[in-house]
Amino acid sequence: MSSQVNGRPTGPGGTVKDREIAAEQRYVDTAYARLEEMRADAQAMIREGYRQSLAGTKGSLVDRDAMVHQAALRAQALDVADDGLVFGRLDLAPGELGTGETRYIGRIGVRTSEHDSLVIDWRAPAAEDFYRATPEDPRGVVRRRVLHSRGHTVVDLEDDLLDPDAADGMTIVGDGAFLASLARAREGAMRDIVATIQREQDEVIRAPVDGTVLVRGAPGTGKTAVALHRVAYLLFRHRRRFGSRGVLVVGPNPRFTAYIERVLPSLGEGSAALRSLGDLVEGATAAVHDPPRLARAKGAEAMATVLRRAVADHAPGAPDELRVVFKGVVVRLDRPRLDRIRNEVHRRSRGSVNAARGRAATMLLDALWRRFTDVGGPEAAEAAEGAEAGLWNAILAADGLAALDEEPTRTGGGGGDPKREQFDARVREQRAFTDFLVAWWPLRRPLDVLRSLADPARLRRAAGRDLDRADVDALAASWAADAPLSYQDVALLDELDALLGSPPRPSARRRAAAEDDPFVVDGVNIITGEEVADDTWEPEMQELTTSMERLERSRRVDDGVVEERPEYAHIVVDEAQDLSPMQWRMLGRRGRQASWTIVEDPAQSAWEDLAAARRAMEAALGGERPSSKSRRRRGGGRRPAKPAPRARHDYELTTNYRNSTEIAAVSARVLALALPEARPARAVRTSGIEPVVRVVPERDLADAARAAAEELVGQVEGTIGVIVPLPPEESGGQPSLFDAPAPAEPGAAWTQAALARIGAGLPERVQVLNVLEAKGLEFDAAVIVAPETVAAQSPRGLRVLYVAVSRATQRLTVLTADPKWSGTLLED
């Protein structure tokens, strides 16, 4: 028999619950005392590491570094556990010996000095029952207890009785603290859910480590929370594998990454890289979302082909004639010949265009030599040379000196033919040749190539039949020199980076022998663009670091993309339903050997061609090379072996922990309009507060939004989101769904200035943001402005609206200029 109590007074010592709390507090105090000792040990180890360094041998320095590093990590983990160290307790059914085991679960594992377990790390196998046991499948657990603490103090308890038959005399306390915790005020940053992870969520967190885990679920089902806890789990259980090669977490925008950035550190795992799709590429930051039509064009897989053609086109300002002089003979290559050579160099050097300058130089020399021999150059040259040499030899002989020899030839080209070698050497030395090479085959930066496509004629050449005329004009305008980079542009820069590759690296031998390098002209290597010498250059004195720094400088672009692209052992993609095929290609390059966790809700997708995105996702996850012809690995490295097909583990989360049932009902209505066949998740918390829909004249929407936010400031303690339609430059200037007249009041066009006006003077916990920025976030209260406009701004506008109405935990206010929406959102 167990006794269920809800805090009733039961005599001296307070309520039963008070006594239970006091008992747990004693245990928690013991755990904290031990934590203090462990901390002191870690600090002692750090001091010992430094002391060893005084011994001064090389070996001891290495040992010291390893020791200090380990001890510092340990100290950091112990610090994290300071808040809410112990949050769970399991009472197991008596085993054969007749006594039931008790386990305490916490943020980290704590053992006594005799190595007995005091607290089990939540990620350890022995903690799994804490999350998995249910009344239907108690897994030997009689009672599961959640401890709610503030700092070191236990303030509340909540029990689940899982096996009543085995609960002989056990006290059960609980008053819905879990549901109450879901209603807590939001502080603007996501928190970990380590104490209340639910069974279906735990299955995702502990899913098999290899292959791909694909998690689907409606808004608020904990997809983001689960993905982050999975990262902490993977780092704990497979630290060697993931700690060294790294984990990348990708979210839709920086607002979102800022929102989730505290979760992993709060779990003691600060080492994962957190990036948004707009800042995944070094040196490039997205500032805007493209309007739907542009986003569709830029994100489509066809853009890979367009960019490949763009890279193969002649560079802007490239000369269209090469003229050199050899022994008095003018040798010329015209535009058609140059175009043929350029195409041939590109054909042979896919994926490493910048590295192909050497090949370009060689092929130009070949072509020049052919031209030279075609026009009868050798005979003419020999005749001229013979006459000149004869004259000089006669003069020298008169002075008793030796006759003129052939000039010593330099290395490179020629295939052993001395005449050809002499030809190459002479031509390479000519300014006309080197200047031509640099202008004709410039070392290009991704951003330069993208901006060059602002020229519609150039873009048309690259587009072939892959883009229609209207797309070409809109794309060209979007890449004008002063236009901000968009989220889709960042993926295009990465694609271009993969196509261009890095400039060739001079080999160590070539660096050392720069003096003899035929491609070093005036102290600059014309192949790599690297400065290899100045007036005081001395090969033996050249410091390695200096040379490496120069190389680094020559590879780095000022405002473009840095050459090295990190690769990760595990990649988590949140809001994956919105990734375009080009964005998947960008991610695929970062995870060619990675395992993946993908979380998504197709019903929230703003992307139109989901099938194409799916194909691109499969290609990225399969570790396949991108399907465009840019297959060769940059820098000419060895190709990774073809990866084996990856295991796939699919999961669905079904409970909505965010919205009250009242708000969930509104979002279910929008979902029914957007995607009639989709099923909403089950909300678990009823607040008794009905959402409000107000009809307001169009020109008053901005003022009404401000007024609604002011009202909510007095009603909720935490964050408030005012969610407005896209600004004109991101919406493509689309008219309203219901053909409302153009807004007379400029504030109703949702520009940055208008947003700033709505939020001016309101407390910091009020955020005014557009619907795309609201992805993945949540607020205590949300004001949705002009749902009719949101719905009309893109072909997937209703899905975008679905995202917006599912952001609030407690209160939802909708402001519309169209009375129809009142009925649409509220009627049963």
Ligand SMILES: Nc1ncnc2c1ncn2[C@@H]1O[C@H](COP(=O)(O)OP(=O)(O)OP(=O)(O)O)[C@@H](O)[C@H]1O
């Ligand atoms: N087991 C849980 N215990 C307590 N809170 C939870 C639990 N699971 C989820 N939550 C809370 O529910 C809210 C929604 O979670 P989350 O943002 O991860 O959902 P989501 O599925 O990613 O939503 P969206 O699709 O809108 O991005 C968060 O505040 C999260 O902390």
